[in-house]
Amino acid sequence: MTLRIVLGVWMVAVIVLGISLPMVDNPQHWYELPLIPALGERARIMFFHVPTAWLSVLAFVSSMIYGIKYLRKKNPDDDIKSASAAGLGFIFCVLATVTGALWAKFSWGTYWNWDPRQTSIFVLLLIYGAYFALRSAIDVEEKRATLAAVYSIIAAVVMPFFMFIMPRILESLHPSPILSVSKEQGSMAPNMRVLFFASLAGFTGLYYWMWNLHVRASRLEFHRSMKAGG
Amino acid sequence: MPRTEQPLSTWVQSTLAIFRKDLKSELRTRYAISALIMFVITTIAIILFSLGSESAPADALSGMLWVVVFFASMSGLSRTFVTEEERGTAMTLQLMATPSAVLFGKLLFNLVLTLGLNVMTVILYSAFINGFVVRTYSIFVITIGLGSIGLAAAATIIAAIIARANTKGTLYPVLSFPILLPLLLTVINATRLSTEGAFLEEAYGEFQILVSYIVVVVAVSYLLFDYIWKD
């Protein structure tokens, strides 16, 4: 109960501050955020875009870990946790891709650029899509859980290759768009950083809360159908 | 799940027996081979017609070659597992052979199929698509070789997965694409280098990636295959 309230208040605060704190050239007070030349007001999207991208990766890793647990113990509860994580991860991945495209439009003029980050989040989206397509194509629960876990492991193992490949492709295909500095967190003013990490923490808490809720609901449904069927 | 051991020589014999069975079966029925050949010919013809008398930039042509290869693989490489399920012989195979022998036997089969298919595709493509000229043959040949192995490896494990699912046909490209993407990006880049006349050393990075991809995919396939194959 308390978590829900704390989380609600926290997120409202983060959102309100993120949207309304004034952005000025020379911040004098703690409530003034520095103005980034090329972006202006649109920089605010960073408070919301980066956490969603972070969560879509966290959720995927979480889903894979519970998948591995399922493969070892065959406990249906682990599969419930794995699928719930993937479901939320998918939603956040969609949000990250969309907000990322908006950011790209602001920074470089086009919605899609095939730069490393955009491509990576897109591939993650494809993997989520494939994961759910696989799940929906199997009727037998034990098989569905097993194959979904196997696929997520294969995908996770192959993903790191992108980190090595993208730089090579990029320098050869076309001149990379001037990556705006604000995409890196290196040069963020202290108060911006505070707000940013507060947003990150808030979103992570939100994810955990939603995941927990989804798992509990799925468990209830599972036990109900066990009583009915067995 | 207990890992069953058997002497290496028995395992090799078993793997080769499965490979030969698939090969014999395919040569006898010729389902996959004829469909694949027609697929490649048709796709290259379509590309030819859409290009007309124009020529496309070398980048695009390198990419398109691998598009043809990818979709041809999607047409043919799942057969080895799917037919076992469809004809009801999957259980017979489970009874008679150890899982790893099945994996590597079918991997070997898919490898032969992929190499044959790719060589044919490359020959047709180079012959008919103007503007696609290979300048550094060493890079090109190594790329086709490593690319085929990597393709066969990834396609085989995904085929094993979808053979247990319902909507096998449409599911296969959907699951394969994210897994094959690193491979595809790398081979397209290497192919482009070969058309630009780059030195062999310039492609070493690509070759390293390809070899590590193959090792990783084969290792993961071996570790996870029991879970896929055994009910």
Place this chain on the structure above:
Amino acid sequence: MHNLELHVTKLKKTFNRRVIFRDISFTICSGQTLLITGRNGSGKSTLVKIISNILTPTEGTVEFVSPSGPCPVLPQSLIGMVSPYLQLYEEFSARENLQLALAIRGMVPNESAIDSLLERLSLRARMDDHVQTFSSGMKQRAKLAMAMIHQPPILILDEPMSNLDEDGIRSVREIMAQHKTNGLLVVATNDLTDLDSFDIQVDLNAPH
């Protein structure tokens, strides 16, 4: 292989949240016959698949034990099985199927052994024809050949008499009798006239 024992301990199988059976335990030795009975849908075939290593149980173990400890030979070589859902490779001939059965287990294809087995099952005349062209009775006999060619110590027969005429049934009885002298026989059926005798019965109709 002499004195082989099959230990089954507290076997349980659930499928899509439904319990098929639970608490199945028994031990049989070489020279003994196990009979598995149960109406359709009671899990006969599921139990057979678990014993033959095709299916993994939800709980419990299946162990093959020799006098010197756990059996070192793989289940694939220990077991020969006939059942309605185990199909042959129809694009191959009977002879090729048997060659495959041996080669896959790492054994040398013994042409004379193949010849005599097919002769015994009255299939020698058609041994080089594709199994696709066989009648259902012939297919059943070919399945029997597949189960026996590698001389397994354990023979598992699920509905062995299906599709067979009088001659075929007689052949199967002979085979069962001969196997019982030295090996483990497992028969799953609802027709008790299939068997002359049995040592242990597992009845899946009984409430679990």
